Amino acid sequence: MRIDRNLFSYEMPTKIIYGTGAVVMAGQEIQRLGANKVLLTTDQGIKGAGLLNPVTSALAKAGIDWVVYDQVEADSDVNIVAEATSMAQENQCNCVLGIGGGSSMDTAKAVAVMSTNPGSIYDYVGLDQVKNDPLPIVAIPTTAGTGSEVTIWAVISDKKKQLKTGIGSIKMMPDLAICDPELTLSLPPLLTAETGMDALTHAIESYVNTATQPISEALAEKSIKMIAEHLRLAVANGEDIEARDGMLMGSLTAALAFNETRLGIAHAWSSPLGAYFSISHGLANAILLPNVMEFNLIGAPDKYAKIADLMGENISGLSIMEAAAKSVEAVRKLLIDIELPRHFRAIIDIEEEDIIKLAEEALKSGNNLVNPHRPDLDDLIAICKKSL
Numbered sequence: 001m002r003i004d005r006n007l008f009s010y011e012m013p014t015k016i017i018y019g020t021g022a023v024v025m026a027g028q029e030i031q032r033l034g035a036n037k038v039l040l041t042t043d044q045g046i047k048g049a050g051l052l053n054p055v056t057s058a059l060a061k062a063g064i065d066w067v068v069y070d071q072v073e074a075d076s077d078v079n080i081v082a083e084a085t086s087m088a089q090e091n092q093c094n095c096v097l098g099i100g101g102g103s104s105m106d107t108a109k110a111v112a113v114m115s116t117n118p119g120s121i122y123d124y125v126g127l128d129q130v131k132n133d134p135l136p137i138v139a140i141p142t143t144a145g146t147g148s149e150v151t152i153w154a155v156i157s158d159k160k161k162q163l164k165t166g167i168g169s170i171k172m173m174p175d176l177a178i179c180d181p182e183l184t185l186s187l188p189p190l191l192t193a194e195t196g197m198d199a200l201t202h203a204i205e206s207y208v209n210t211a212t213q214p215i216s217e218a219l220a221e222k223s224i225k226m227i228a229e230h231l232r233l234a235v236a237n238g239e240d241i242e243a244r245d246g247m248l249m250g251s252l253t254a255a256l257a258f259n260e261t262r263l264g265i266a267h268a269w270s271s272p273l274g275a276y277f278s279i280s281h282g283l284a285n286a287i288l289l290p291n292v293m294e295f296n297l298i299g300a301p302d303k304y305a306k307i308a309d310l311m312g313e314n315i316s317g318l319s320i321m322e323a324a325a326k327s328v329e330a331v332r333k334l335l336i337d338i339e340l341p342r343h344f345r346a347i348i349d350i351e352e353e354d355i356i357k358l359a360e361e362a363l364k365s366g367n368n369l370v371n372p373h374r375p376d377l378d379d380l381i382a383i384c385k386k387s388l
């Protein structure tokens with residue numbers, strides 16, 4: 001069946017509160033959700049940086065009780081979800097609040113699902129498998145990257161099996177997202193760069209893919225512009241609140257775009273690579289992105305020409321393909337400026353045989369189905385080899 005591009009839907013059930021100091025509203029907003037006992041999911045770094053304090057003082061002011069699960073690790077493991085779910089149940093929590101990067105927020109989503117649904121987290125892998133409404137979910141990002149605060153997805157890993165998997169359901173959209181740029185001020189330059197490139201990859205992959213539609217396109221354009229203007233500044237000086245604001249808005253709008261469209265080859269590849277080699281999600285995407293863009297140029301040249309323009313390249317007088325190619329140059333220049341590695345071998349010991357083995361896994365991703373240049377197994381292998 002051919003779907004007319006004029007026929008589309010855009011669903012956004014999350015209430016977003018955005019702005020410097022927004023976190024003080026957490027208590028009264030959670031009260032409105034009818035909750036009086038909240039499980040906070042977070043990691044040691046967030047706790048150590050004192051970022052829980054503004055949240056817990058807002059909860060205290062509203063007379064809301066809480067318990068903290070602070071053992072979240074990068075790419076939350078199934079065991080962490082199980083531990084945090086037990087804590088929520090033992091304490092009779094009726095709301096889950098994830099504060100941190102993608103892993104803390106995704107853990108909150110998974111705990112909210114497992115608090116009201118039987119069986120194991122594996123029963124809900126894939127799209128739309130969640131049966132019962134989860135507990136109310138609140139998401140407070142402290143990085144500008146994942147956008148999990150406004151998406152249906154939670155990425156959960158099984159570190160024993162070296163697997164990463166996604167659980168996606170409209171029921172897992174947070175009820176409330178509090179986006180406060182001040183909470184991102186303490187993010188170190190490397191993490192700022194890596195998570196920022198994840199957000200840029202979201203925006204670009206959503207913008208060029210075949211599921212794109214006018215609302216997500218507008219959001220992706222906004223995101224690309226914000227990230228191109230602010231990522232260098234945020235890496236250079238983490239305390240630049242305007243740069244942090246630009247990046248948080250860039251990451252939020254990217255997620256609002258891709259939540260409706262899915263992504264593309266960079267995300268198809270970054271999951272198996274991240275699970276097998278423990279490379280950070282943002283860095284894997286950053287290394288792959290220019291090579292994926294080069295492969296994709298012929299599938300959406302007008303879109304890539306627009307990306308070049310949005311990223312500040314001069315495209316006047318160029319042919320459409322020349323202008324499109326400028327977008328790849330713009331991303332490569334950005335990667336050099338923010339000092340991220342541009343090849344996998346700079347960070348991990350990876351051989352061509354590893355790639356051939358993992359490519360089968362990458363090919364299974366639904367993100368390939370909306371990529372503007374449909375890849376086969378050999379294309380995926382070639383893109384990854386180019387990124388070595």
Ligand SMILES: [Fe+2]
Nearest residue numbers: 146198202281
């Ligand atoms: Fe991502």
